[in-house]
Each structure stands twice: as C-alpha cells, then as structure tokens.
Amino acid sequence: MSTARRVLVALSGGVDSSIAAALLLEEGHDVVGVTMKLWGGESDSGCCSVSDVDDARRVAQQLGIDHHVFNFGDDFTRHVVDPYVAAHAAGCTPNPCIECNRHLKFDRLLRRAEALGFDAVATGHHARVVTRCDGTRRVARGADVRKDQSYVLHMLGQDQLARTLLPVGALDKQEVRARAEELGLRTAAKPDSQDVCFITRAGGGRDAFLGRRIPRRRGVLVDTGGVAVGEVSDVHLVTVGQRRGLGPGNGAPRYALAVDAEAGVVTVGGLAALLVEETVVGELVWAHEPASGRLLAQCSAHGTPLPCRVAAVRGPDGGGDGSVRVRWTEPQRRVAPGQSIVLYDGDEVVGGGVAR
Amino acid sequence: MRPEAVEAMLPFLRERFANPSGAHAWARDARRALDDARELLAELIGARPGEIVFTAGGTEADNLAVLGVHDARGGTVVCSAVEHHAVLEPVESRGGRVVPVDGRGVIDLDALAAALDESVALVSVMLVNNETGVVQPLEEVAAVVRRHAPGAVLHTDAVQGFQWLDVTRHTAVADLVSLAAHKFGGPKGVGLLVVRDGVELAPRLLGGGQERNRRSGTQNVAGIVAMAEAARCTAATRDEVVARTRVWRDRLLDGLAAALEGVHETGVAGPGGAGAPVDRSDKVAGIAHVCIDGIESEALLFLLEEVEVYASAASSCASGAMEPSHVLAAMGVERALAFGSLRLSLGFASTAADVDAALAAVPPAVERLRSFG
Numbered sequence: 001m002s003t004a005r006r007v008l009v010a011l012s013g014g015v016d017s018s019i020a021a022a023l024l025l026e027e028g029h030d031v032v033g034v035t036m037k038l039w040g041g042e043s044d045s046g047c048c049s050v051s052d053v054d055d056a057r058r059v060a061q062q063l064g065i066d067h068h069v070f071n072f073g074d075d076f077t078r079h080v081v082d083p084y085v086a087a088h089a090a091g092c093t094p095n096p097c098i099e100c101n102r103h104l105k106f107d108r109l110l111r112r113a114e115a116l117g118f119d120a121v122a123t124g125h126h127a128r129v130v131t132r133c134d135g136t137r138r139v140a141r142g143a144d145v146r147k148d149q150s151y152v153l154h155m156l157g158q159d160q161l162a163r164t165l166l167p168v169g170a171l172d173k174q175e176v177r178a179r180a181e182e183l184g185l186r187t188a189a190k191p192d193s194q195d196v197c198f199i200t201r202a203g204g205g206r207d208a209f210l211g212r213r214i215p216r217r218r219g220v221l222v223d224t225g226g227v228a229v230g231e232v233s234d235v236h237l238v239t240v241g242q243r244r245g246l247g248p249g250n251g252a253p254r255y256a257l258a259v260d261a262e263a264g265v266v267t268v269g270g271l272a273a274l275l276v277e278e279t280v281v282g283e284l285v286w287a288h289e290p291a292s293g294r295l296l297a298q299c300s301a302h303g304t305p306l307p308c309r310v311a312a313v314r315g316p317d318g319g320g321d322g323s324v325r326v327r328w329t330e331p332q333r334r335v336a337p338g339q340s341i342v343l344y345d346g347d348e349v350v351g352g353g354v355a356r
Numbered sequence: 357m358r359p360e361a362v363e364a365m366l367p368f369l370r371e372r373f374a375n376p377s378g379a380h381a382w383a384r385d386a387r388r389a390l391d392d393a394r395e396l397l398a399e400l401i402g403a404r405p406g407e408i409v410f411t412a413g414g415t416e417a418d419n420l421a422v423l424g425v426h427d428a429r430g431g432t433v434v435c436s437a438v439e440h441h442a443v444l445e446p447v448e449s450r451g452g453r454v455v456p457v458d459g460r461g462v463i464d465l466d467a468l469a470a471a472l473d474e475s476v477a478l479v480s481v482m483l484v485n486n487e488t489g490v491v492q493p494l495e496e497v498a499a500v501v502r503r504h505a506p507g508a509v510l511h512t513d514a515v516q517g518f519q520w521l522d523v524t525r526h527t528a529v530a531d532l533v534s535l536a537a538h539k540f541g542g543p544k545g546v547g548l549l550v551v552r553d554g555v556e557l558a559p560r561l562l563g564g565g566q567e568r569n570r571r572s573g574t575q576n577v578a579g580i581v582a583m584a585e586a587a588r589c590t591a592a593t594r595d596e597v598v599a600r601t602r603v604w605r606d607r608l609l610d611g612l613a614a615a616l617e618g619v620h621e622t623g624v625a626g627p628g629g630a631g632a633p634v635d636r637s638d639k640v641a642g643i644a645h646v647c648i649d650g651i652e653s654e655a656l657l658f659l660l661e662e663v664e665v666y667a668s669a670a671s672s673c674a675s676g677a678m679e680p681s682h683v684l685a686a687m688g689v690e691r692a693l694a695f696g697s698l699r700l701s702l703g704f705a706s707t708a709a710d711v712d713a714a715l716a717a718v719p720p721a722v723e724r725l726r727s728f729g
Contacts, residue, residue, distance in 0.1 A: 069678075071678050112654075115724065
C-alpha cells in the first residue's frame with residue numbers, strides 16, 4: 001500500500017477485524033473503527049450483542065483508534081432477515097451472510113463511509129482484493145484456504161473493490177491469532193463466529209426462529225413416481241439435498257430432491273436421483289464482465305470448487321435472460337434453489353448468482 | 357462539572373472521608389456535611405429536609421418512586437409516553453398504563469383522565485422532556501389526577517428541569533420529585549428523590565436503614581456535597597443563565613431554519629415556517645431540538661464531531677448505537693424523519709462562540725450528507 005488513506009474498518013468484535021485494523025494502522029493509514037448494530041440488543045451470542053460491541057470498542061481503545069456504532073437495524077431487517085424468512089417460506093435456501101455483505105457492509109456502510117469522507121472500507125474477511133494487468137480488480141481466495149471467505153464476497157463489483165480493503169486475507173488464521181496475542185487484544189482467543197448471526201441457540205435455534213415467523217406447514221414425502229412415502233413436520237425446514245429427518249429409508253438413504261412449499265410436498269429419492277449434469281444460475285453479478293468456458297464453481301461457503309463449463313442460457317429467440325448454465329464435469333448433487341453459486345477462474349472470483 | 361462543585365467534593369475524598377453513620381468525631385464531621393447538603397437542597401427544591409432521599413442518580417430515584425409506591429400500595433401505575441426509560445420501564449414492568457402525547461409532546465389531558473380510576477396508585481409525568489425540552493403542564497396534570505384518581509400520588513422526573521426552571525414553584529404539586537446532580541453541574545452517580553411526608557413508599561434497597569429506611573447504603577457524601585454546591589450555584593445564577601441561553605437557543609434554531617430547507621423544530625405548534633416567530637414558551641432554554649429531512653443523525657454527528665461540535669440525537673442503547681426515539685414516535689414524528697433528529701444542548705458553560713460554531717458547522721454537514729443521498 002503506497003499512500004495513506006482514510007479507512008473505516010468494520011469491527012465485529014472478532015479477532016479477524018481486530019487484526020485488520022491493526023494491520024492498516026501499521027501501514028500508516030488513518031483508521032476509524034465502526035461496529036454495525038444490526039440485530040437484537042441483549043442477545044448473548046451472535047453478532048451485535050452488547051458484549052461483541054464491548055469487545056470491538058475495547059480493541060479500538062487498545063489500538064488507539066476512534067470507534068463508532070452505526071445502527072443499521074432497519075436495513076438489516078429489510079435486506080437480510082425478511083428475505084431469509086421469505087426464502088424459507090418459499091422452500092428456497094437463503095444466503096443471509098451474502099445478503100448482509102451485498103446490502104449492509106458493501107452498500108450501506110460503504111455509502112455512509114463515502115459520505116463521511118473515507119476513501120475505503122476494510123473488513124476482517126479472509127479473502128484478498130487483487131488487481132489484474134488490465135487494472136481491473138477481483139476478489140481472490142484468502143491465504144488460509146480453510147478459512148477462505150471469497151464465496152460470501154462474490155458480489156463485489158469494480159466500484160466496490162476499488163474502495164475495499166481486506167488486510168487479513170494475506171494471513172492464515174494462526175498468524176491472525178498470534179498477532180492479536182502479541183498485541184494483547186482481548187479478542188485473541190475468541191472463537192470464530194458460526195452459523196447465522198441473528199439466530200441464537202438461546203432463542204431456540206433456526207427452527208424456533210422460523211416457527212415464530214412462518215406458520216408451520218406439514219408436508220408429505222413422495223417418491224419420484226409421486227407415491228406418498230412419509231411425512232415431515234414442517235416443509236419450510238427442508239432443504240434440497242438434505243438427508244436428515246426424511247424417514248427410515250430402509251437400506252438406502254433418502255434425500256430431498258425438490259421442495260414445493262406451497263403444495264406441502266417434498267420429493268425424495270436415492271443418491272443417484274440427487275445427481276445432476278448441470279445447474280442453471282440466475283441473478284448473476286459479475287466482477288467485471290460476464291465470463292464463460294472452463295471455470296470452477298463453488299456451491300457453499302466452504303464447499304469444494306468443482307470444475308465445470310459455463311455458458312449463457314439462450315432462449316428460443318437466441319436472446320438470454322442473463323442466467324448461465326453450469327455443466328458439471330462430473331455429475332454433482334443438486335444445488336438447493338436459492339443457494340449461491342460462485343464462479344472462479346483459478347483463485348479469483350469472476351461472478352456469482354443463485355441456483356434456480 | 358461546575359468548578360465550585362468539584363472543589364466542594366474534594367475534601368470528602370481526602371481528609372474528610374469518614375462514614376457519616378459512624379460514632380466518632382470524623383463521622384460526625386461527615387454527618388454535618390450531609391445534613392448541611394440535605395438542608396440546602398431541600399430549600400432549593402421546596403421540600404423539607406426529611407423529605408429528601410439521596411440516591412445514586414436519577415434512574416434510581418425514578419425506580420424508587422414508581423416501584424416503591426407500587427410495592428407499598430399495589431394498584432395501577434400510569435405515566436406519559438414520553439417519559440425517560442427510567443420511568444417507562446418500571447411502569448411497564450408493573451403492567452401500568454401509558455398515556456399518549458400530542459404532536460408537541462405534551463401529555464394529552466383527556467387521555468390522562470380516561471386512564472385514571474380508583475385503582476391508580478401513582479401517576480408519573482416528567483417536568484421537562486430530556487430530548488425535546490418541552491415542559492409538561494404539571495399543575496393541570498395534578499388537577500386531573502385529583503379529580504379522577506384522588507388517592508393517587510403524583511411523581512415527576514424533574515431531572516431535566518432543575519437547571520432551567522424554579523422547581524420550588526414547578527414541582528410544588530408533586531408528591532415525589534426526582535433529580536440527578538449531573539444535569540446541573542454536579543457529579544454523575546448521585547441524585548435524590550423528594551418523598552413528601554405521608555407518601556407510602558417501600559424501599560428498594562434493604563440494609564442498614566440509611567435515609568430513614570427508604571434507601572439503605574452508606575451515603576455518597578462527596579457526591580452529595582457536590583450536588584448541593586452545584587444546586588446552589590445553579591439556583592443563584594439561573595435567571596441570568598436562562599435569559600442569555602434563551603437568546604442563543606433562538607439564534608441557533610432560527611439560524612438553522614434560515615440556512616437549511618427541511619429543518620423541523622420539535623415541540624412547537626403546527627409546522628411553523630413562513631416567517632412567523634416560533635412560540636417556544638413551552639420549552640426550556642437549554643435544548644435546541646430539530647428533525648432534519650434527508651439525513652441521518654449518526655452520520656451528521658460524525659461530521660460535526662470532526663469540527664468539534666459535540667451534539668446528540670435521541671437516546672443511546674447499551675451498545676452505543678442510536679435508537680429511534682420513543683419520544684418522537686409518541687409525538688407522531690415519522691420514523692425516517694426521526695432518524696434525522698439533532699439535539700444541540702446549551703448549558704451554564706456555553707458561550708456565544710459555541711453557538712456560532714454550531715451554526716457554521718451544521719448546514720455544510722447537512723448539505724454534504726444530502727449530496728450523497
């Protein structure tokens with residue numbers, strides 16, 4: 001980093017963002033910390049709990065930087081929580097972390113930062129921003145492959161990438177913790193955050209959270225021939241590809257192949273029936289311009305990148321709706337509708353969208 | 357803090373450190389200071405010394421009033437919708453009734469009358485709202501209470517009032533009065549509740565029986581002495597401070613309205629505007645509160661802080677995040693507009709230069725934020 005910039009670093013109260021702030025300071029930037037208050041208030045776990053804000057503030061104090069709290073609760077509810085519930089109600093698989101990055105960190109916060117005179121926003125994600133020879137930027141995998149978070153940052157376009165810093169992407173997690181230890185930060189040994197931040201175990205977990213928001217819908221399990229073979233207590237809690245809770249499956253295990261939440265029907269079948277040759281991906285966001293050909297596709301936050309061939313979907317009139325067809329080199333398990341699929345060229349994200 | 361109050365408390369942190377409940381000469385010295393402070397405060401508030409119960413601040417005083425009366429008498433507790441959380445939360449915790457306010461933030465007396473009946477044990481209506489500076493008509497409230505719930509006691513949270521109003525007059529109708537020292541130049545963590553003779557009140561803190569069994573715990577002598585000294589200074593200079601602050605407050609509000617479109621002053625009748633002078637007679641001098649179209653106070657306060665203008669918006673929660681104000685919501689202010697609230701507070705230490713600085717800082721900051729949408 002050649003010139004000092006004015007950077008707003010998003011401090012979640014975790015160790016990664018703590019070190020992001022520390023690294024930026026070392027590089028000579030003018031750093032201010034901010035914690036986004038997104039949800040809840042007094043919850044004992046998950047993001048935005050008072051104790052996480054306390055940790056973030058204390059880290060900022062130890063590093064000698066200013067710390068602010070921005071209340072983006074209304075935006076979080078509108079862009080993350082409500083769509084999360086709506087997706088489950090429709091039998092789709094939501095991606096709350098991705099929507100939070102898309103709408104909160106790299107939109108709401110980025111715009112706020114710009115209005116306040118900051119040059120860039122930094123986060124503690126394990127990913128890197130790389131610049132290609134042509135001057136365009138891409139999100140690339142973090143140095144610690146096991147902690148890589150490029151998947152949840154796939155929606156960043158050129159405009160956002162130019163104003164985004166991901167300082168910990170060059171370190172592995174052990175180094176991050178070691179740095180925090182050296183600096184005596186209270187977050188050094190704090191466990192990694194897990195799961196969906198606004199759903200807490202104390203609140204009864206995901207099923208209870210959704211149960212309070214969507215009327216329960218009993219569902220019938222049918223085989224691929226349409227014959228009823230069992231029941232589920234709530235069809236909204238079933239995800240395509242799921243095995244758990246779908247009945248006896250004497251001998252061969254039974255997987256959810258399709259969920260029709262409206263009709264209350266879950267189609268089930270064996271592993272062979274779950275495999276598909278291709279997957280159509282819509283709502284694409286490209287890092288720079290649409291990509292095609294041989295790429296890698298990743299279907300979950302820590303999933304394995306799978307080789308595939310990507311081509312634009314053409315309608316009967318030859319035009320496209322912007323979606324792409326991902327042809328798997330080897331047959332793959334069906335991707336749940338709504339799940340994000342991220343396309344990589346090597347270690348670099350070229351775009352991503354959601355499975356249809 | 358007022359320098360006089362700082363000086364007054366220092367000896368009690370050093371050589372005069374004794375516990376006033378002790379039996380020796382040092383203790384009697386502390387006791388003497390406590391008695392002096394109690395007598396002085398009683399006089400300045402318009403109460404008898406024995407009616408003063410020292411607490412650890414305004415929140416404790418409010419809790420003691422609401423919960424103490426409810427514990428002693430049962431029945432229903434009632435408050436206005438714009439009370440401080442220190443009153444609202446205790447009232448709601450006892451299943452009490454919350455009375456709406458009008459668009460200026462003044463309690464709706466008809467709704468109050470409708471909320472009252474024989475079961476009501478306590479009515480709590482603040483003297484001055486901490487966000488908007490609006491003064492509540494306590495005498496009219498008292499009259500409504502006497503008529504519709506004659507057995508009820510009237511509590512007023514006067515925490516925001518002492519600095520600006522002669523509370524001996526304004527709170528004379530109240531049976532219970534809360535004050536907090538830090539609102540008039542005293543230290544944080546000390547306050548008091550006036551409990552008029554004859555009011556039934558159960559203690560919240562049990563123990564050594566201090567404060568005539570109404571609030572156990574060794575008294576914060578240094579804090580109480582400083583509170584008394586701050587109150588003395590406040591009362592002695594109040595008329596002059598109020599007069600000059602009112603001029604500055606008007607300059608601030610009129611200046612903001614002239615410099616910017618879409619500045620809505622709270623606590624005034626109607627939409628205002630069109631050159632007519634704004635009637636601010638129902639508001640204390642020290643608070644200039646507006647809601648500004650098209651901006652968010654979080655961002656505005658950030659920009660103001662950069663030019664060393666320190667303002668606030670609504671209230672903050674435990675995390676430090678700004679919460680949409682329940683006071684503005686109760687006044688019917690639309691949520692988006694409430695997110696653009698700005699409170700510029702003036703005090704005994706404010707100067708004309710502070711007002712100029714605020715007037716110079718706010719309009720460009722607002723314009724900048726509006727330009728970023």
